[in-house]
Amino acid sequence: MAKFYVESGSLRLIVDAADARRAALWTVHRAMEHILPTEEEELDVDNLPEIEPVGSMVLGDAIRLSERGFDNEDVTHYETLDIVSEWSQLMQALTRMENELRTV
DSSP, X not given: OEXXXXXXXXXXXXXXXXXXXXXXXXXXXXXXHTTSOOTTSOOOGGGOOOOOOBTTBOOOSEEEEESSOTTOSSOEEEEHHHHXXXXXXXXXXXXXXXXXXXXX
16 A cells, blocks of 8 residues: 545645545545534434534645655645545445345
8 A cells, every 4th residue: 555645725634545546535535524424413414514624624626645745746636526526426335235234
């Protein structure tokens, strides 16, 4: 696994991952953990709260990843919305699989 230095908005995170895209997905997952309700809490989709910064974990429009360190020009760049969309699809797939396993 490689070590990636991830920057997006005010977020700075060091992630071990097989590749940059997986590091970006893990970064979004870590950021969303602080925003979304836990499993025990029920999500009321009709009354979603405004998403506010939680601590210093605020994603920007892009996610920049480097294997050389923070503030480096040698980066891989992803649009945050693309990664959030992919993360959401992965979470939906996991939820479906969990639900199917419960019915077995």
